[in-house]
Amino acid sequence: MNPIVIAIIAITCIISYMGLNDMRLFEKYKFNVAAINNKKEYFRLISSAFLHADFMHLFFNMLSLYFFQGVVTAFFGNIGFLIIYFGSLILGNLFSLMIYKNQPWYSAIGASGAVSGIIFASIAMAPNEISVNFLPGWLFGTLYFGYSVYMMLNPKQWDNLGHSAHLGGAFFGLVYSIVMHPQLALSNILFLGIMSLPLAYLAYQIFVNKKIR
Incomplete structure (x- = not known):
């Protein structure tokens, strides 16, 4: 496995373990709407990805990353992998910030946005x-x-x-793939379309039914 991916998994596991055993660290670095909007603690957009709710949450995210990272590094290289991983992470959390901007209590943790971008890029x-x-x-x-x-x-x-955060991350991974390899990505549009159905339903609920906001 790529050493960059190994490093991300290792760092995520170590910091997640620390967070599970140190509530002050967990609270300081998790995604929180009020802390980001009011205190301008934008580092939480990234730091929250290195925290997880429990070992099962951590295991599921890192296992998903392990399965899908190979295709991404093969097609996009190390720099492309890092762009997708952290671009998806940041856009995913910015999407969460937009959706929950009127709910200052909202908090979240996990690498889900980043992993979602990797999954979409891989399937593309x-x-x-x-x-x-x-x-x-x-x-x-x-x-x-x-x-x-x-x-x-x-x-x-x-x-x-x-x-x-899954949703914003998935969008970044999809768009990046189409921009970098348009012909190949569009040849797999059927699979991408099927995988996008839950996201389309969510968009309908958010922007038409106003269910979340």
Whole structure:
């Protein structure tokens, strides 16, 4: 596996472990609307990705990154991987900030936005070359985003995972892939379209039904 990816996974695991054992660190670096908007703590847009709710949350995100990173580094190189990872992370959290701007209490953690961008970029390049627990990569991605949309529209009191960040991250990964490899990405438009169905439904709920805002 690429050493850059190994470094990201290792750093994320270490900081997540520290955050789970130090509530002050966890509270200082998590995504929080009030802290970002009122105190201008923009570092939280990035630092929140290195914190996770529990070991299962951490494991699922890092396992997803492990399965999909290979295609991304093969097609985009190390610089492209970093652009997609951190671009998706930042755009995902900016999307969350926009959606929840009127809910200052809203907080979230997790690398979901970044991983979502990697998944979309990977499927755009090679939808049939990845399998996750015997599921084709594009089907795993569809279920991944479907779950995120469901949890975002039906939030639980205990859930502070960054589900909305999945959506902004996915958008960045998709757009970057089309810009860099338009012919290949558009040849896989069917798989990308299927994987985008949960996101289209969420957009309808947000902008037409005004369900979240």
